[in-house]
Amino acid sequence: MTEKMMHIDGLWTRAQSTTTRDIINPFDQGVIATVSEGGRADARDAIDAARRAFDRGPWSRTTGPERGRKLLLLADLIERDTEELARLETLNTGKTLEESRWDMADIAGIFRYYSGLADKDGGEVIASPVPDSTSIVVREPVGVCGQISPWNYPLLQAAWKLAPALAAGCTVVMKPSEITPLTSIKVTELCAEAGFPEGVVNLVLGPGATVGAELAENPDVDLISFTGGIETGKTIMRAAAANVKKVALELGGKNPNIIFDDADFDTALDYILNGVFFHAGQICSAGARVMLQEGIHDRMVEALADRMAKIRLGDGMTDGTQMGPLISAAHRDKVESYIGIAREEGARLRLGGKRPADPALANGFFVEPTLFTECANDMRIVQEEVFGPVITVERFSTEDEALARANNTIYGLSAGFWTRDPDRMRRMSAGLRFGTVWVNDFNVYFTQAPWGGYKQSGLGRELGRMGLEEYTEVKHIFQNHNARPIRWFGV
Ligand SMILES: NC(=O)c1ccc[n+]([C@@H]2O[C@H](COP(=O)([O-])OP(=O)(O)OC[C@H]3O[C@@H](n4cnc5c(N)ncnc54)[C@H](O)[C@@H]3O)[C@@H](O)[C@H]2O)c1
Numbered sequence: 001m002t003e004k005m006m007h008i009d010g011l012w013t014r015a016q017s018t019t020t021r022d023i024i025n026p027f028d029q030g031v032i033a034t035v036s037e038g039g040r041a042d043a044r045d046a047i048d049a050a051r052r053a054f055d056r057g058p059w060s061r062t063t064g065p066e067r068g069r070k071l072l073l074l075a076d077l078i079e080r081d082t083e084e085l086a087r088l089e090t091l092n093t094g095k096t097l098e099e100s101r102w103d104m105a106d107i108a109g110i111f112r113y114y115s116g117l118a119d120k121d122g123g124e125v126i127a128s129p130v131p132d133s134t135s136i137v138v139r140e141p142v143g144v145c146g147q148i149s150p151w152n153y154p155l156l157q158a159a160w161k162l163a164p165a166l167a168a169g170c171t172v173v174m175k176p177s178e179i180t181p182l183t184s185i186k187v188t189e190l191c192a193e194a195g196f197p198e199g200v201v202n203l204v205l206g207p208g209a210t211v212g213a214e215l216a217e218n219p220d221v222d223l224i225s226f227t228g229g230i231e232t233g234k235t236i237m238r239a240a241a242a243n244v245k246k247v248a249l250e251l252g253g254k255n256p257n258i259i260f261d262d263a264d265f266d267t268a269l270d271y272i273l274n275g276v277f278f279h280a281g282q283i284c285s286a287g288a289r290v291m292l293q294e295g296i297h298d299r300m301v302e303a304l305a306d307r308m309a310k311i312r313l314g315d316g317m318t319d320g321t322q323m324g325p326l327i328s329a330a331h332r333d334k335v336e337s338y339i340g341i342a343r344e345e346g347a348r349l350r351l352g353g354k355r356p357a358d359p360a361l362a363n364g365f366f367v368e369p370t371l372f373t374e375c376a377n378d379m380r381i382v383q384e385e386v387f388g389p390v391i392t393v394e395r396f397s398t399e400d401e402a403l404a405r406a407n408n409t410i411y412g413l414s415a416g417f418w419t420r421d422p423d424r425m426r427r428m429s430a431g432l433r434f435g436t437v438w439v440n441d442f443n444v445y446f447t448q449a450p451w452g453g454y455k456q457s458g459l460g461r462e463l464g465r466m467g468l469e470e471y472t473e474v475k476h477i478f479q480n481h482n483a484r485p486i487r488w489f490g491v
């Protein structure tokens with residue numbers, strides 16, 4: 001199998017150590033590619049290339065309209081190769097092809113959106129209190145950006161970082177998850193085809209502990225943008241603190257989906273399923289904490305169990321599959337250990353909790369859709385991110401109780417609730433301490449609106465205008481048109 005390589009300073013490059021890694025299909029454990037496995041030295045080369053490209057230009061000094069045109073071309077190339085990208089994503093992650101196709105359409109749209117924003121910022125003129133002066137505020141590219149992404153939405157999460165960074169005029173070193181690099185490699189090829197100058201888009205493959213750590217620590221990186229787990233996020237923050245590097249963090253979530261008695265029952269039921277079982281629950285915003293008001297609790301639990309039992313598990317590449325495998329054996333171990341913890345804590349297992357018996361699924365990292373009821377707010381299965389196809393159900397009686405329970409978490413990524421009462425919609429929207437609140441919906445995100453977490457779910461925002469601002473520095477330029485000595489220190 002031909003080795004897929006890294007991209008440093010405009011060249012396709014093997015790891016200096018010559019180490020490689022096999023990339024595995026989580027549905028059958030087949031090897032789908034072999035890639036270079038970089039290390040710190042490769043990361044340093046990529047950072048140096050990005051530094052030179054930023055400091056010398058031309059990309060960092062191009063006009064907004066020029067940058068916009070290049071991003072638009074990249075969006076067109078992504079659209080041209082969308083089917084190839086979607087297939088790669090499904091082979092590498094196990095998610096259904098339909099989900100991957102949706103992701104790729106979204107990704108092309110992200111590059112289009114930021115191509116449109118690249119020339120929209122005209123700065124700001126300040127009303128200066130000093131006579132005969134001009135005071136303006138401009139935004140400039142922040143510089144060299146390290147961009148570390150996770151395995152669950154490999155290209156989508158990379159695109160949330162790459163598109164605004166390029167629109168702002170930054171240079172980047174991308175580091176995808178070591179287990180899901182294939183679509184990032186493909187998009188780097190498309191960046192080369194689009195003609196981004198050498199050193200602007202660099203790609204280093206390899207583990208977080210070496211390549212990722214170098215990006216977080218290296219003083220030549222001006223901003224580190226990270227999407228991944230909370231503990232890794234803390235490590236990156238500590239590393240970045242050594243040189244007061246700017247940090248953007250998109251971390252985990254434990255997201256309540258609250259169903260009041262007056263909700264539209266069938267729609268809420270449908271969205272509980274959509275909220276959890278896309279990509280087998282491996283979504284930062286998965287609504288795995290289902291909270292049911294006592295009037296509909298029993299009926300909803302029955303309906304959920306019935307619908308969950310019918311979810312079709314299988315190969316993401318096969319038509320009709322509704323849920324694929326987990327990403328790896330190690331991750332399945334983690335999910336299974338949480339199922340064990342929940343049982344020990346006294347949660348009632350209503351459905352699933354085990355691997356499927358179907359021999360056709362035996363080589364995949366599957367866990368059945370799992371439903372726990374009678375869950376208490378302080379159980380670990382309720383408080384910690386499981387990142388698998390597992391729902392916990394908590395019962396509540398009043399709105400105040402629902403709000404207090406929902407907010408009782410270290411996370412603050414997203415929350416949703418279902419009701420027909422307009423006053424409750426207003427009260428709950430104001431009271432929920434989460435970066436995104438869905439009213440009568442769940443798991444909606446789009447390019448135009450900011451995304452990010454309250455509390456320990458992160459720092460900063462991606463997407464929307466704010467997603468572009470993350471990649472800029474603000475400069476105040478003050479010009480005195482009539483400077484005269486003020487003689488403070490005598491004549
Ligand atoms: N908030 C969001 O928008 C969002 C989106 C997707 C995923 N996530 C979160 O991502 C997590 C799942 O992803 P994961 O398991 O890949 O996360 P992870 O933290 O294990 O890894 C994420 C990335 O960080 C790298 N990394 C690991 N250790 C590192 C270190 N010491 N220094 C620098 N980089 C390091 C990894 O190689 C990978 O590229 C979940 O917690 C999920 O909620 C959040």
Ligand SMILES: C[N+](C)(C)CC=O
Nearest residue numbers: 152153282283284285
């Ligand atoms: C942010 N999102 C929902 C696309 C992926 C989270 O894992």
